[in-house]
Amino acid sequence: MSKSSGIFLTGSTGLLGQYLLQDLLLALREVTVLVRDAGNLNAKERVAQLIAHCSERIGHKLPNPTVVVGDLNQKNLGLTSTDKQWLGKHCKTIVLQAFHFIKLMQASHGKQMLMEQETYWIFRYN
Numbered sequence: 001m002s003k004s005s006g007i008f009l010t011g012s013t014g015l016l017g018q019y020l021l022q023d024l025l026l027a028l029r030e031v032t033v034l035v036r037d038a039g040n041l042n043a044k045e046r047v048a049q050l051i052a053h054c055s056e057r058i059g060h061k062l063p064n065p066t067v068v069v070g071d072l073n074q075k076n077l078g079l080t081s082t083d084k085q086w087l088g089k090h091c092k093t094i095v096l097q098a099f100h101f102i103k104l105m106q107a108s109h110g111k112q113m114l115m116e117q118e119t120y121w122i123f124r125y126n
Contacts, residue, residue: 004030004089004090004091004092005029005030005092005093006029006030006032006090006091006092007031007032007091007092007093007094007095008032008033008034008087008091008093008094009021009024009031009033009034009065009097010033010034010072010077010095010096010097011097012033012035012047012050012065012097013033013035013047013050014097017097018050018054020095020097021033021050021065022054022058022062025051025063025065026058026060028063030066030090031066032065032066032068032087032090032091033065033066033067033068034068034069034070034071034077034079035047035067035068035069035070036069036070036071036078042069043067043068043069047064048064051065066090068083068086068087069083072096
């Protein structure tokens, strides 16, 4: 079976990631997101809140992405073998988006500031 044109996206609950997710969903792309449980909310609840917030912000009901539970900091992204097989069949593109803190720098006014960088890696499978 050939892979669909689905996109596997990480970082979708972050500040910039939510806008990337919103734009992909508005473009009617099939999106699967990797999200971890956090606080009192499980991954699916976090995504549901995010989609509701984005939908309200743009005045348009967004479709729901497929949610897989995992964590970038875990071995194999914390994915089950079933999730990995499903992703292999349904996602042709992977967008690994992560927010990295680069370093603490001395600013010209003498105060220290934290330099940040948004990083994306995009992989496409044929």
